[in-house]
Amino acid sequence: MSAHKVIITAAISGAEVTQQMNPAVPYTIEEYVREAKLAYEAGASIIHLHARFDDGTPTQDRDRFKVIIDAIQEACPDVIIQPSTGGATGMTADERLQPTELNPEMASLDCGTMNFGGDEIFVNTENMIIEFATRMNERGIKPELECFDKSHIDMALRLVRKGYIKPPLHFNFVLGVNGGATGTPRDLLFMKESIPKGSTFTVSGIGRCQLEMNVMAMLIGGHVRLGLEDNLKYNRERIGVSNAEFVERIVRIAKELNIEIATPAEARQILGLPERVK
Numbered sequence: 046m047s048a049h050k051v052i053i054t055a056a057i058s059g060a061e062v063t064q065q066m067n068p069a070v071p072y073t074i075e076e077y078v079r080e081a082k083l084a085y086e087a088g089a090s091i092i093h094l095h096a097r098f099d100d101g102t103p104t105q106d107r108d109r110f111k112v113i114i115d116a117i118q119e120a121c122p123d124v125i126i127q128p129s130t131g132g133a134t135g136m137t138a139d140e141r142l143q144p145t146e147l148n149p150e151m152a153s154l155d156c157g158t159m160n161f162g163g164d165e166i167f168v169n170t171e172n173m174i175i176e177f178a179t180r181m182n183e184r185g186i187k188p189e190l191e192c193f194d195k196s197h198i199d200m201a202l203r204l205v206r207k208g209y210i211k212p213p214l215h216f217n218f219v220l221g222v223n224g225g226a227t228g229t230p231r232d233l234l235f236m237k238e239s240i241p242k243g244s245t246f247t248v249s250g251i252g253r254c255q256l257e258m259n260v261m262a263m264l265i266g267g268h269v270r271l272g273l274e275d276n277l278k279y280n281r282e283r284i285g286v287s288n289a290e291f292v293e294r295i296v297r298i299a300k301e302l303n304i305e306i307a308t309p310a311e312a313r314q315i316l317g318l319p320e321r322v323k
């Protein structure tokens with residue numbers, strides 16, 4: 046059994062899911078605080094964040110992000126907030142980059158263009174990735190390298206060689222999107238074996254493969270991402286009542302497996318983030 050401590054990221058909001066699909070998806074500031082706080086208290090040390098307006102419209106608006114982040118930080122003082130720079134499909138690069146102006150500790154950095162279910166295309170050209178990475182370097186923001194497929198890892202490593210992305214590298218394998226790698230042990234192992242030694246990685250599984258991918262990640266030295274952005278259903282019978290419910294389940298399973306969960310301070314250490322001075 047690996048002795049590593051597991052970082053839990055809660056992806057509480059997303060851009061594609063709605064309250065019609067699951068009423069716990071947060072729209073208002075109060076709902077964001079409720080979902081973040083319960084997930085944090087249950088053991089999440091990172092909140093992966095997509096912003097929405099009160100009516101549920103996804104937005105990358107800097108000011109909306111600021112209000113949401115300030116409110117979450119007040120409720121969960123040491124949590125790591127990781128805004129999305131992926132936003133929703135169809136948004137421009139400038140639109141998507143807005144939360145970097147707030148200098149968060151981390152942000153997502155999507156590493157390739159892909160089909161994104163139905164008619165959607167999620168655009169991340171090489172030059173866009175360079176622009177996003179450069180912005181994050183300038184502002185001291187640690188990128189989480191979002192890889193939905195093996196080719197995205199290759200693109201990230203190409204930009205590491207060119208000096209645009211700097212080690213220590215932290216990946217998130219997002220498995221199970223229609224258009225990306227599948228949420229299967231075979232594809233997860235292929236992704237894991239394709240990253241440089243010394244890198245850290247989180248695993249996200251979309252829909253019903255979330256739990257399996259999370260458990261497998263813990264067993265192979267990785268970290269876990271869960272929450273309503275990726276999966277609305279707790280099991281075959283019912284939807285999840287909150288993001289925290291998913292966190293609580295993985296914490297229970299980790300305990301059974303003798304795996305410890307990282308605190309936010311430990312997560313910062315594992316990821317090479319500066320200690321938080323309050």
Ligand code: KMH
Nearest residue numbers: 060129131132133134153
């Ligand atoms: N909403 C997806 C199109 C990210 O947060 O960086 C992209 C996404 C990735 O969720």
Ligand code: ZN
Nearest residue numbers: 059129131274
């Ligand atoms: Zn996201």
